[in-house]
Amino acid sequence: MLAQIEEVPEWDIIIIGGGATGLGAAVDAASRGYKTLLAEQVDFSKGTSSRSTKLVHGGVRYLAQGNFKMVSEALRERGLLLKNAPHVCHNLSFIIPSLHWWQKWYYGIGLTIYEVLSGKLSLGKTRLLSKKTTRQLIPAISSKNLSGGVLYQDGQFDDSRLAINLAQTAEEQGATVINYCKLTALTKTGKRITGVVLQDMLTGKTLTINCKSVINATGIFTDQVMQQDNPDHKPIVTPSQGVHIVVDARFFPGKQAMMIPKTDDGRVLFAVPWHDKVVLGTTDTPVNDISLEPRPLPVEIDFILQHINRYLTTDIRPGDVKSVFAGLRPLIKVKGKKMTSILPRDHTTIVSDSGLVTITGGKWTTYRTMGKHAVDNAAFSAKLKMYPCKTESLLIHGYTAGVATEDPLYIYGSDAAAINQLMIDQPSLKEKIHPALPYSKVAIIWGVQHEMAMTVEDVLARRTRALLLDAKAAIEAAPLVASIMAGLMNKTEDWESKQVKEFEAIAQGYLLP
Numbered sequence: 001m002l003a004q005i006e007e008v009p010e011w012d013i014i015i016i017g018g019g020a021t022g023l024g025a026a027v028d029a030a031s032r033g034y035k036t037l038l039a040e041q042v043d044f045s046k047g048t049s050s051r052s053t054k055l056v057h058g059g060v061r062y063l064a065q066g067n068f069k070m071v072s073e074a075l076r077e078r079g080l081l082l083k084n085a086p087h088v089c090h091n092l093s094f095i096i097p098s099l100h101w102w103q104k105w106y107y108g109i110g111l112t113i114y115e116v117l118s119g120k121l122s123l124g125k126t127r128l129l130s131k132k133t134t135r136q137l138i139p140a141i142s143s144k145n146l147s148g149g150v151l152y153q154d155g156q157f158d159d160s161r162l163a164i165n166l167a168q169t170a171e172e173q174g175a176t177v178i179n180y181c182k183l184t185a186l187t188k189t190g191k192r193i194t195g196v197v198l199q200d201m202l203t204g205k206t207l208t209i210n211c212k213s214v215i216n217a218t219g220i221f222t223d224q225v226m227q228q229d230n231p232d233h234k235p236i237v238t239p240s241q242g243v244h245i246v247v248d249a250r251f252f253p254g255k256q257a258m259m260i261p262k263t264d265d266g267r268v269l270f271a272v273p274w275h276d277k278v279v280l281g282t283t284d285t286p287v288n289d290i291s292l293e294p295r296p297l298p299v300e301i302d303f304i305l306q307h308i309n310r311y312l313t314t315d316i317r318p319g320d321v322k323s324v325f326a327g328l329r330p331l332i333k334v335k336g337k338k339m340t341s342i343l344p345r346d347h348t349t350i351v352s353d354s355g356l357v358t359i360t361g362g363k364w365t366t367y368r369t370m371g372k373h374a375v376d377n378a379a380f381s382a383k384l385k386m387y388p389c390k391t392e393s394l395l396i397h398g399y400t401a402g403v404a405t406e407d408p409l410y411i412y413g414s415d416a417a418a419i420n421q422l423m424i425d426q427p428s429l430k431e432k433i434h435p436a437l438p439y440s441k442v443a444i445i446w447g448v449q450h451e452m453a454m455t456v457e458d459v460l461a462r463r464t465r466a467l468l469l470d471a472k473a474a475i476e477a478a479p480l481v482a483s484i485m486a487g488l489m490n491k492t493e494d495w496e497s498k499q500v501k502e503f504e505a506i507a508q509g510y511l512l513p
C-alpha cells in the first residue's frame, strides 16, 4: 500500500479517517472509478467505530422523537447491510418488557410503525407478548411488576469486523487504504487544497501527496482537521461519551436482546447477546476532552448496573464485569443545547472554501449513505467527472449466502474456507490463544497476513474482539500473540515486549478497578 501511494502522481480523492464514515467513502469512491486513497492515523475503526452498541438499526428512540426521515433512511440501510454483508450483520429479536398494561400497547403501536417504515426490507413482525412468554424468552427477567412485553426485530453486527471488510472491499475496488498513516498538514495552491502531508506512524517517514479533493471523515477529530484548513475555524463537534459493560451470557441467557425503553435520563438501554457474552449499555455523557482511549466514569458504570438490575432476578455486580469500553459520539453542536442526549443524530456535510469536504455525525448503520454524500460533494467541488454511486448492491468482502452461525469461523464469511485450509496444513493453529477466549492461533496469522494487523492491539481489539469480551484474558493472551506476530513480521524481542507492555497499558482501562 505504501508503495502504491508513491506511484500515483495525483489522487482524485483522499479520505482522512478509517472509521465507518471514511471506509464507506473509500468503497463508494473506488467503486465509482475515482483514484482513491484512505489514510487512518492508527488502525481501521480504532476510534468510535469499534465501540458501538453493535446494532444495525433505525433507532426506536428517534422514532419517539418524531424523526421519521432519519429512521426510514436508517431502516433502509439496515436492510441493505443485512443483504450485502450477512456474515457480519444479522437479524436479532428484541423484547421491551412492559411494567404496566398500557405500555405494551403504546410500544406495540410504535414498533409496528417502525416495522412498516422498513417497507420491503422489514425483518419480521412486531408481536405483543404475555407475561408468561416474556419470561420464557428472557429467563433472567424478574417477574416483579412485569405485565408482558413487545417483541420486535432489528439488526446486530460486529463493528470492527465490518470495518476491516470494508477496507478490503475498498481495496478490491481499486482504492489504496492504509492504517498507521496520519494527516499532518493540508497543502494548498492559492486557496484550494491540492494535497496532503501524511506521516507513516510506524517509521516516522513523511509523504507529500497531490490530490484533487480531500474528505475529512475524522469523527471526534473533525475540528482538528478543519482547523488545519482554516485556523479561524470554530468547533462544530460536541463529543458525547457512551459506555458499555460486558458480562457472561449466564446473567442474561437466551437468544433475545432486551431494550429498556426509558432510563432515568429519558434514554434507552440495551442488553444484547454478542458473541459468547452480553453487552449492556449505553450512556450519553457530555465530555470536554477527546481521546482515542476514552475512560468510562464510575457514575456511568453505576448507571448501567442500576438500570439493568431493576429488571433481572440476579444482580450483576462490578466484580462480574469482563470488560468495559467507552466511545465518543461526534455530535453536531446546536446553539443553546447542552444536553448531548437531545442533540440530533443526523449527519452533516460541509464543503469549505478550500474544497475540504467534512462529513460527521450520523450512525454506523448509515455509513453507506454518508460515504455517498461525501463523494458526491467531493466530486462536485473538485469538478471530477460524475459517475453514479454503485454501493447499494455492492457485496462486501466476505459475503457468503447462507451463513451458519454455529461455525466458529462464520464471521469471516467466504474467507473461512481459506482459514480452515491453514488449520488443515498446520494443525497447531487450531490451538486456542486462551482458555477463556473463543479464538485460535489461526486468527493471528490471518489478521497479519490478510487484514493489515500491525500491533497486538489490532489483533486483540479489532481483528478478534478479545479485549471487549474479556479484558483480563486478553491481557494474558498478549505475550503469545506478540510472539506469533514477531515471528511472522520478522520483529525483534524488544518489539515483542514493547507490544505486550503497550497493549497491557490500554487493556487496563477495560478492567473495572
Ligand SMILES: Cc1cc2nc3c(=O)[nH]c(=O)nc-3n(C[C@H](O)[C@H](O)[C@H](O)COP(=O)(O)OP(=O)(O)OC[C@H]3O[C@@H](n4cnc5c(N)ncnc54)[C@H](O)[C@@H]3O)c2cc1C
Residues within 6 Å of the ligand: 016, 017, 018, 019, 020, 021, 022, 039, 040, 041, 042, 043, 044, 045, 046, 047, 048, 049, 050, 051, 052, 053, 054, 055, 056, 057, 181, 182, 183, 184, 217, 218, 219, 220, 221, 240, 241, 242, 243, 282, 326, 327, 328, 329, 330, 360, 361, 362, 363, 364, 365, 366
Ligand atoms: C457508545 C456508542 C454507541 C453507538 N452505537 C451505535 C450502534 O449501535 N449502531 C449505530 O449505527 N451507530 C452507533 N453509534 C454511532 C457510530 O458508532 C458512529 O456514528 C460511527 O462509528 C462514527 O464513525 P466515524 O468514521 O465518523 O468516526 P470514527 O470511527 O471515530 O473514525 C474517525 C477516524 O479518523 C481517524 N483520524 C482522526 N484524525 C486523523 C488524522 N489526522 N489522520 C488520519 N486519521 C485520523 C481516527 O483515528 C478514527 O479512526 C454509537 C456511537 C457510540 C459512541
